[in-house]
Amino acid sequence: MxxxxxxxxxxxxxxxxxxxxxxxxxxxxxxxxxxxxxxxxxxxxxxxxxxxxxxxxxxxxxxxxxxxxxxxxxxxxxxxxxxxxxxxRLIYLKELSRSESLKLDSKFIRLITINASDVSKAEEQFRVFKKANSKYEYRLFRIVDGGDGAQFLMFIKADSFKDYAKSESVVNELSSSNFRSVTIETLYLSKDLSLLK
The missing domain is CATH 3.30.70 (Alpha-Beta Plaits)
Structure with missing residues (x-):
């Protein structure tokens, strides 16, 4: 990335x-x-x-x-x-993600950056989060090169701002003393600046 x-x-x-x-x-x-x-x-x-x-x-x-x-x-x-x-460079945490497709070609991506104190504890927390959450699709990655090794990136797919309602409480759902910070950004897919199949 x-x-x-x-x-x-x-x-x-x-x-x-x-x-x-x-x-x-x-x-x-x-x-x-x-x-x-x-x-x-x-x-x-x-x-x-x-x-x-x-x-x-x-x-x-x-x-x-x-x-x-x-x-x-x-x-x-x-x-x-x-x-x-x-x-x-990121590794995909498939077992901690909820996504029927590997594609991230929605109009928007809600990029949630989570900085954890304990990686193993965080992964267990994401397992619990996945079981409790079925309202939206997301792919979860962890940085393994070029950043904080205890940093997770959650890509939540959204085709409209209306879709944001499904994940508007994501920060509360991820609330934990193990998470040092949670940052939310919106990414807009520029198809003219993409090379997709």
Whole structure:
């Protein structure tokens, strides 16, 4: 998962450059899906996130595109218009998630960032949360590279703000002294800046 901050007054240039970079991926046979989201609420407002999910560690050693070519195209089309803020790798916690599909292609994502004190205790709490909650779909991940190793990311799917009603009490449902903080942001899926199958 990669976080970018477009340069001031260069939003259009960033989007044009990022689209060219996605075209490079497509033309070079990339078989991975890439989601492109704008953060539209919270302190990271205006940040752009791109991410590809559900890959094994071995796939990172042998990705479907040439890494040097990918970096070179990024340097030409994306870096001139945005600052790279972070690169993170996540593991999917399938047994702690509630999702019929691996897709995260809803119009919005409610991104819930949970910082735990004890990872094992948190995972047990998420098991209880899953059993008690059937109102909405979500995928739960934990950061294993590029951030706090006790940080969990919950992606809640929403196709409209009306869907937010289903998860409006999520903070109360996740209330625990084991959770040091819980942050909620909205991600908006930019299909023009995504490479989806």
């Amino acid at each position: 990669v976080t970018w901050l477009p340069h001031k007054d260069q939003g259009k240039q960033f989007e044009a450059g990022y689209k060219r970079h996605l075209t490079w991926h497509s033309e070079n046979g990339d078989t991975w899906e890439w989601y492109g989201w704008y953060v539209v609420s919270g302190e990271r407002l205006g940040t752009f996130i791109d991410a590809s999910f559900d890959h094994s560690w071995e796939e990172y050693d042998s990705p479907p595109v040439d890494l040097a070519g990918d970096a070179a195209d990024n340097n030409i089309n994306v870096y001139p218009h945005a600052d790279l803020k972070n690169i993170q």
